[in-house]
Amino acid sequence: MLITITWKAWSGKSTAAKALAERLWYEYISIWSMRRIVAEKMWLNILEFNELGERPENQKEFDLKYEEYQKSLDPTSKIVLESRLWFFCQPKSFKIFLTVDEESAAKRIFNNKRSTDDYTSWEEVLEKTKIRDKEDVERYKELYNVDYSDFKNYDLILDTTIKNVDETVDEIIEPFNKYKKNQQK
Secondary structure: OOEEEEEOOOOOHHHHHHHHHHHHOOEEEEHHHHHHHHHHHOOOOHHHHHHHHHOHHHHHHHHHHHHHHHHHOOOOOOEEEEOOOHHHHOOOOEEEEEEOOHHHHHHHHHHHOOOOOOOOOHHHHHHHHHHHHHHHHHHHHHHHOOOOOOHHHOOEEEEOOOOOHHHHHHHHHHHHHHHHHHHOO
């Protein structure tokens, strides 16, 4: 059975998704990995690719490519899928939303000091992240008529603000097993 993970920025989604897949002996697929592969094929770095994909004239084409792939997966596959749209493209999956306190997320981003980021404070990160989240919600509403930030879309909502990866995975396993058992009836 597919497990889909959607998130708020810096909720630990990649770390949790990889650890969950490992614990369950599932395959792990990330939308970001797919995006990087496509970017490389276009001779672009990920920032250039993202900027190109966010242009209004390209958004639908770029997003629809990912939607097509996501819908093509067999729902009985043993895969942990990490993407904002997986839950929408795979409605029979076990759908998880990882959330985190916005200030904690901003501090995590700022303290990470990625080479692609140029922030002067965590407050700046917080403001830019709020804008980006709002724009993403609006884009998905326009393209798919779906609000990925609406908790009604998910089987499990988990706040990771004060959890480590093991605690996060532990809190996913039991509800997932119950869900899987109910689906097999």
